Amino acid sequence: MAEVRRLFRRPGAVLALAVVLGAGLTLLAAFRLMGSDRPPAINGLLLYQSLLPRAAVAIAAGASLALSGALFQRVLRNPIAEPSTLGIASGVQLALGLATVYAPALMATSREWVGLGGGFGAFLLVLALTSRGGFNPVSVVLSGMLVSLTAGALGAALILANGDYMMSLFIWGGGSLIQDSWAPTLTILARLGIAGVASALLLRPLAILALDESSARSLGVGVAAMRFLVLVVAVWLAVGVSVEVGLIGFVGLAAPALARALGARSQKAVLLTSPVLGGLILWVTDGLVQASGSDVPTGAVTALLGGPLLLWLLPRLTRPRPLEPEAPVAAPRMRPGKAALIVGAALVLAAALGLLLGKGPDGWSLALGSHLAEFAAWRLPRIVIAATSGAMLAAAGVLLQRITANPLASPEVLGIATGSGLGLAAVLLTVTAPSRELQLLGAVVGAGVTLLAILAIAVRGHYGPERLLLGGIAVSSLGGSVITVLIATGKPEAFQLLGWFSGSTNAVLPRDAVISAVAACLLLPPLFVFGRWLSILPLGPATGSALGLNAGRASLWLVLFAALLTGAAAVFVGPLSFVGLMAPHLARHAGFRRPREQLAGAVLIGATLLVIADWLARMLTFPYQLPLGLFASLIGGPYLVWLLRRGVGRN
Structure with missing residues (x-):
């Protein structure tokens, strides 16, 4: 040496x-x-x-x-x-x-x-x-x-x-x-x-x-x-x-x-x-x-x-200062229960719209009677996947923002969704005709390893939230480059990875919808048990220790759930929806302030956003269909622009 x-x-x-x-x-x-x-x-x-x-x-x-x-x-x-x-x-x-x-x-x-x-x-x-x-x-x-x-x-x-x-x-x-x-x-x-x-x-x-x-x-x-x-x-x-x-x-x-x-x-x-x-x-x-x-x-x-x-x-960035906190949210005009009813009704309305209303060669039409059964066979799986994936990404966003005390943390910004793509790529390249369950497992493992790597970098370097963001971007850059190399090989698996990257849901099957729904039902309910952890963790490890919370253990459990949620969603809708960033913020602005309330509100809002995005992706360029993840990112991208222009996350 x-x-x-x-x-x-x-x-x-x-x-x-x-x-x-x-x-x-x-x-x-x-x-x-x-x-x-x-x-x-x-x-x-x-x-x-x-x-x-x-x-x-x-x-x-x-x-x-x-x-x-x-x-x-x-x-x-x-x-x-x-x-x-x-x-x-x-x-x-x-x-x-x-x-x-x-x-x-x-x-x-x-x-x-x-x-x-x-x-x-x-x-x-x-x-x-x-x-x-x-x-x-x-x-x-x-x-x-x-x-x-x-x-x-x-x-x-x-x-x-x-x-x-x-x-x-x-x-x-x-x-x-x-x-x-x-x-x-x-x-x-x-x-x-x-x-x-x-x-x-x-x-x-x-x-x-x-x-x-x-x-x-x-x-x-x-x-x-x-x-x-x-x-x-x-x-x-x-x-x-x-x-x-x-x-x-x-x-x-x-x-x-x-x-x-x-x-x-x-x-x-x-x-x-x-x-x-x-x-x-x-x-x-x-x-x-x-x-x-x-x-x-x-x-x-x-x-x-x-x-x-x-x-x-990262350590060579000059004069690092802590991130500015998000601007205070004005007092809500309605109670969380009423807000939840309104958002829930919007979700039901969006699902009904996506199932019943569509565009064909003869223009707009409602699918009723016998036509409903025909269209439901391919519309319903997309709606279920959009709703459950949106809910899981939103929940993962709430967990990450609470763990890191960072208003810009999300599966997309931190590169966790890209990590799930690496896991998916590993499965596609090593297993012939892998099942959807095996692909899901690979995506979850990839997301988990990526998130643990980012947090390990942050802990070892004593980085503040702004350095955690840059560490996530660095890991995301590395993962995205590996995926680019794999796609550039031109192998048959490359086209599958390309479809995943854009979030294409055109070929989803009813079996995929069942897998996504089961994953959401298994992963979302336990999160509400962690309400106390989510309240204390943003206050810092010293405060957590004084209140009797083992911050390291609590963070590890929440990281595990965030990885599971991200991997389960990203395998269907790709890495670029930005729902994990938008939904927690929109939930707070809608009046869902406390951790459990924010979690519930974000889940409903995330599901609604992706269901609406799926319907618009099918309708706006008919007879062509835009990939769901891409279309959602075109909505989420301007939202991140707005956050940056407001100064959220500016050091």
Whole structure:
């Protein structure tokens, strides 16, 4: 270990080692290519038009992303800002996907402008969400996660709607560096050269931007204009790479962090060293992918760096402050019992609407008599799954917000639903034709392991609620990257995972509805026994101990139930409904204040939300059906936007 530490104190040795490793892997690929049975002329063509351009584009793309990440981190004063965490890459992919389906002519003539519009649109949305909080790290990453998740879900829905034709776009979006010419390399290098010159000219303003705004203005720097100019350069660089080679995740996070770890302290040193390190990181990573013989896109592999890097950078966030509590809720105008009757009636009405009212070739119609039996066979299972899944996610959200004393905690935001996807993926890849019960077990185990990992990180690092959120995002990033790698393999299970990711319930069976209902009936009633725990835990472990509560044991039990509830729901509706975030807040605003009251109100509201979302998902785009999880996330996403704009969760 001592020798390793000494090595990392010598940046030249590290760079030389990376260069040797990258060159060696490229030579290995070249030897394998030239030793094939193909004619020498074909091998030579592949060497000069595919293999060498691939190495060159890896270096150019990695350098561009690293410089982009360094600029983002400097301007936003956020060590975890980069194109992936800011939602830019997902915005590019969604824009290109929409253009491919609805305006294919644009892809032939204006692909770069389409990607630029998507990337800038996503980034401006993140800036709009976080401007009131001064672009603080927690809000920026939460907003970037929101944009990325929503854009990813929309992209998954596009792929499901267009089959194998769009599956190739998903694989490209994973960041495939396979080349057939030198054109992408030259294009990226041209952008990098222009951005490098611009960065050199902006060195002094960048140094001044590190000061507070009043000091920067006193030195004659127009803070807003200069910040926007640098951000434009950074976004332009990142979008250019995404348009040419797809989404390459977290190189822009890794390279500046590694530069600082190797001793780069001044802004000039970071801006000079980061592109070199970024190019080497992507070159070596792509070489390892080629050496393994895998067809997995290189960008999907680099994304695996994201989770561990975010976890490593959490303690390095400057001046952490505790989350602000949620704004007090005005006194309710009705008693909880009356509110429960109203919400319960809304749930019954929504279920009746979903069962009876529908749209057909001849317009709207009511399913009555013999028609009711025909439609109920496929409508009723969806309604049952929507109601029970919504109830379980809402209950899990109440538990998590009470355990963590964090108004933004939920299965979706903390990545627990993504963990359930990992468990589901493990079952699909290891078992031939697994039963729904086995898939459910895998999802529950995945959710439980993920939640325990997040809480263990929080306890070990003595993090406050804001660090717990970032830890959840880090684990979610890692899990999402693994799922992306699995989907990009193109195996038959990949399409199942893609359907799960978007929350598609089009193929649910009556047996699935029975399983979901049984899970809800087994898991929800015991929660009301924990009312005292839910009252005391938000007060902190010291208060809990004084009141005779073993906070660790109580939290462990509640964590177990939260994992069970999340896994049981996510296996049917996917990871992106946001019901676990919305329902507890709406319950409090409706007058359900005490823990048991909030739990009951959230269960009813969560069930109602997903039943209504299921009906709208079937009706709005008839004869096509939107995935339930995706449609619910399009409702929940704006709600999280509203919470962020109000300052909930702002540090």
